Amino acid sequence: MQKIKLSTIGEALGVSTATVSLALRDSPLVAEATKQRVKAYANEIGYIYNRRAASLRTSKSGIIGVVVHDIMNPFYAEILRAIETELDRSGQTFLLSNHYDSVEKQRAFLETLMQLGADGVIMSPAIDTPTSDIELGIRNGLPFVFIARSVEGVDIPVFRGDDAFGIGLATNHLISLGHTRIAMIGATDQTSTGRDRYRGYREAMEKAGLPVRPEWRIPGPRTKAAGFEAASQFLALRDRPTAAVCWNDLVAIGLMNGIARAGLTPGVDISVTGYDDLEEASIATPALTTVWNGQRDVGRDAARALLDRIEGKKSLKGTLHLIRPELHIRQSTSQPVEE
Amino acid sequence: MQKIKLSTIGEALGVSTATVSLALRDSPLVAEATKQRVKAYANEIGYIYNRRAASLRTSKSGIIGVVVHDIMNPFYAEILRAIETELDRSGQTFLLSNHYDSVEKQRAFLETLMQLGADGVIMSPAIDTPTSDIELGIRNGLPFVFIARSVEGVDIPVFRGDDAFGIGLATNHLISLGHTRIAMIGATDQTSTGRDRYRGYREAMEKAGLPVRPEWRIPGPRTKAAGFEAASQFLALRDRPTAAVCWNDLVAIGLMNGIARAGLTPGVDISVTGYDDLEEASIATPALTTVWNGQRDVGRDAARALLDRIEGKKSLKGTLHLIRPELHIRQSTSQPVEE
Numbered sequence: 001m002q003k004i005k006l007s008t009i010g011e012a013l014g015v016s017t018a019t020v021s022l023a024l025r026d027s028p029l030v031a032e033a034t035k036q037r038v039k040a041y042a043n044e045i046g047y048i049y050n051r052r053a054a055s056l057r058t059s060k061s062g063i064i065g066v067v068v069h070d071i072m073n074p075f076y077a078e079i080l081r082a083i084e085t086e087l088d089r090s091g092q093t094f095l096l097s098n099h100y101d102s103v104e105k106q107r108a109f110l111e112t113l114m115q116l117g118a119d120g121v122i123m124s125p126a127i128d129t130p131t132s133d134i135e136l137g138i139r140n141g142l143p144f145v146f147i148a149r150s151v152e153g154v155d156i157p158v159f160r161g162d163d164a165f166g167i168g169l170a171t172n173h174l175i176s177l178g179h180t181r182i183a184m185i186g187a188t189d190q191t192s193t194g195r196d197r198y199r200g201y202r203e204a205m206e207k208a209g210l211p212v213r214p215e216w217r218i219p220g221p222r223t224k225a226a227g228f229e230a231a232s233q234f235l236a237l238r239d240r241p242t243a244a245v246c247w248n249d250l251v252a253i254g255l256m257n258g259i260a261r262a263g264l265t266p267g268v269d270i271s272v273t274g275y276d277d278l279e280e281a282s283i284a285t286p287a288l289t290t291v292w293n294g295q296r297d298v299g300r301d302a303a304r305a306l307l308d309r310i311e312g313k314k315s316l317k318g319t320l321h322l323i324r325p326e327l328h329i330r331q332s333t334s335q336p337v338e339e
Numbered sequence: 340m341q342k343i344k345l346s347t348i349g350e351a352l353g354v355s356t357a358t359v360s361l362a363l364r365d366s367p368l369v370a371e372a373t374k375q376r377v378k379a380y381a382n383e384i385g386y387i388y389n390r391r392a393a394s395l396r397t398s399k400s401g402i403i404g405v406v407v408h409d410i411m412n413p414f415y416a417e418i419l420r421a422i423e424t425e426l427d428r429s430g431q432t433f434l435l436s437n438h439y440d441s442v443e444k445q446r447a448f449l450e451t452l453m454q455l456g457a458d459g460v461i462m463s464p465a466i467d468t469p470t471s472d473i474e475l476g477i478r479n480g481l482p483f484v485f486i487a488r489s490v491e492g493v494d495i496p497v498f499r500g501d502d503a504f505g506i507g508l509a510t511n512h513l514i515s516l517g518h519t520r521i522a523m524i525g526a527t528d529q530t531s532t533g534r535d536r537y538r539g540y541r542e543a544m545e546k547a548g549l550p551v552r553p554e555w556r557i558p559g560p561r562t563k564a565a566g567f568e569a570a571s572q573f574l575a576l577r578d579r580p581t582a583a584v585c586w587n588d589l590v591a592i593g594l595m596n597g598i599a600r601a602g603l604t605p606g607v608d609i610s611v612t613g614y615d616d617l618e619e620a621s622i623a624t625p626a627l628t629t630v631w632n633g634q635r636d637v638g639r640d641a642a643r644a645l646l647d648r649i650e651g652k653k654s655l656k657g658t659l660h661l662i663r664p665e666l667h668i669r670q671s672t673s674q675p676v677e678e
Binding site: 097 | 411416417420435437448451455595599618622
């Protein structure tokens, strides 16, 4: 079937394309008589002004899905903003979902995207995502780009920071200040990011000949509230560490608030490092020493890669695109207090 | 055209409906021979397994749009989470957008929703939204529900907190502690929320016989970074106020960090109140006295109202649904320091 254009209708009736578009959408800006004339003619030649109908005739729906753990986490919000800026530029519609690390919720969203005929998806895969869920999408013609996390065994481009290197920067900074007892708060072994960051911390400690004690690791926290709660566990440790490397800025800021609530001064009594360099890291009290993780670069590059793929410009393979993190030193880290 | 069901195909071929569904989506879980058989039969009877096609035959697309100023603001994130919980329950797909107070960006999203045949939209309208944009949607059969803000002159249900009352709670609390010079930081006259909150502050001050000086109002800030920057302007005021009523928790936390950075103690030297009672208000240093604004109630009630409307349960009119705020007193407010 030949595609009928708005301009065809406009030319036939002697009105502008914009008027045709508005008339078909029943806009109050167009006179009733004109609307009737446009609709009658459109109907006569079989034109359906409906993107759903239009997308049946073309291969593109103009929809891109984005699914992450939790948009309430500013780390993802900063990535999403960068993705959105890119998608806006190309006129794509942005379909967002949180999976909260539920494989079922993620699968439901992916199925919705397939049913909508979405052009692609940018995702930070849920913990334990089975390769079959990704393969099902690929077989259904849904291009994927991963951000922040990867899935073993599938050949999908991944955009993320170099986590082991980044956490090493924070750990080495504390070691260079003279800290020898350093805790790691947050992170989980269930994600590639979690494994990489713990490895980076452990390797830096071992390389400096420092002990890595199991009780110095407090896994789990990834929010401010959890960091705040972890403060009491941290402060109660026997032979207490003088510094803490945190999973992210949220945990670090929560921990600093918890340390302050206990009557100690974060950045003086206990040195704390974050990860991500969120907007609020520099205005925290004290200003947070943290690892810049290139959220905006990750979002922008992932969106561009997907758009290129959709436009057939190049075929992305399962290349790992690592952003190189940077250490931003501020007031939350200092030499250990003399004991 | 009579609607063809998956079960019709299943019965004809002697396979389950689930198998038909998976086969049509080219699932690796179904044997190749079965897939071919299902697809051939579906093709023969003219079945198109495609939600876009399906939605042309039914009145519902299963899509609900949500558009707010900025999801990176935790106030909206908490509302969105509540909306999502409700939409998930009814199997709706969630199409999200930020308008960043651009009427054009909001209009583009609304047009996309109309073209997709969305079932409805929940929105916090952009500043200066023209009534014609809302009317266009209504004429195109798109039901609206507003959250947080309203638009003058259109008859749409609005779910939001009672802002004038809420800010009055915070202002009266400071007055009862003995403060007589109280600043208001943040807010804008361009939104109904901004006007209502400033009115609530002014009325509480006037009722107590206290002066309202123009220089005590620092309009604009609505983020932590802006609150942090406003601290220097606040601290430089001649005849400096001893307390600040802030537009929201983000501004209050930023201001407290700015006050601390200047060597003063927030909650002791300067009392500070927030608005929203975000998750982090209670873990801030000091813990923030703030006004609970019912974000979760707003999100849940708005989503339910829209779902009821879509299911034809009741026709919502332009009723204002006000959530009654509550004051949560914590450590960021105390009696003014003797001068």
